[in-house]
Amino acid sequence: MKIAVIQFEPIFNQKDKNLSKIHSYINNIDAQLLIFPELCLTGYYFLNREEVNEVAETSNSDFIMELQSLSSRINKGIVLGFPEKDYKKQYNSCCVILPDENKSRIYRKTHLFYKERFCFDPGDSGFFVIDYPEWDVNIGPMICYDWRFPESARTLALKGADLIVCPSNLVTNVWQSALSTRALENNVYIAVSNRIGSETRNGETLLFNGDSTIYDYKGNVLVKAGPDDEKVIKVDIEPKKTRLKSFNEFNDIFKDRRPDMYKIK
């Protein structure tokens, strides 16, 4: 199975331009699953709920329906971050659109970063995993700052994820070794799709650091983009290899767990 991560610079509040670029990528990249950055439909740095509300999409909007048609027609999966609205609620979401539309779902970011709390509600989708038999893969999404909490990737892995997809708009570098650890400690692939460029609002500039990376299930970097280049990185993965959680005759990193000894509250 071939996956691709698309690192680019979405333009703030220019949905049509961004969407046109996204469609072009989807049509031209030769891979089964395409992973785009967080909020790449609209750009990132909203200041309040009203700004988000003006550009947010519902789960049955034309934007989603068209991606679904395209996905089904060309048999490619699409993971892509966008602002979602649902009645009075607003979420920092990503769609996981798969050729079989019955499998497509939307993940709503669980852990909100920085000023996102003024724009979005905390996600209520929870961490879920989509099994996709055609490609023999189990896909689990998380978004950006979710990386900071080992429980995010752990929850996805315990629910069966082989591949964690992580659309991001990262503004630091500390995530890099941590996401390698998340891959290692769970024995899963992780694909981080980060954006590049910067956005300035009210005199504050956020610089997005690129370095999009696909890690193998031992935490090794398989392929990595640069810090500021528009780039597509691709790699073949073998999802089912992640399912063997033992690493010697006696140890299995899942069976060895002792949940009664763990405190999470």
Place this chain on the structure above:
Amino acid sequence: MKIAVIQFEPIFNQKDKNLSKIHSYINNIDAQLLIFPELCLTGYYFLNREEVNEVAETSNSDFIMELQSLSSRINKGIVLGFPEKDYKKQYNSCCVILPDENKSRIYRKTHLFYKERFCFDPGDSGFFVIDYPEWDVNIGPMICYDWRFPESARTLALKGADLIVCPSNLVTNVWQSALSTRALENNVYIAVSNRIGSETRNGETLLFNGDSTIYDYKGNVLVKAGPDDEKVIKVDIEPKKTRLKSFNEFNDIFKDRRPDMYKIK
């Protein structure tokens, strides 16, 4: 507060020789807390319960009592791995002996590695944290393979640890970046005391990789020993600095957690 990690080569089944060396270190190192490797009283590679039983110590043995007296007399804390027996049970344990004997406790390794299952029972102490007001520090012990499970360090941090001490007999190198991540994701210091040398039993050799490291609460390496040198590494730490879990005006890595979204079973 100054802490020291002692990296050395315990000699298998030579308790007197090892203990004499340990006492010499305790008397001569200028630090408040001394952290020795896993099972450094006896060496590591036991093959069965009977072998362990012959050399294991009880929690009120002379060995422990003498360390307690020494600790109280010279006002130094001692973390040290030893095989423990308690009636029919046997544990891969470490004592956390503090000058105030009411604070001293024994941690029993939660996650057993490789052939330890033929020698020890899974630890039943659970993860605990000792607050030590005299040094204004909260100390949480884990042992070696416990590193592999993010829940170990997480549990200690959520119980208030400022400093995680990790006596070890590590035989790989993959722990190094993972323990940096454990420090970062929990905002705690971590002191890994690994042994050096090798042990061969029944034709199988285990090579212990040294590289003992003290990490700060951002995951940076403060000081590190080499892969095969007998060495004491020391550093001053500021435990209370770990207690501020926020890193900007809006985010706090503990308050941002959403335990209802996490699966641990």
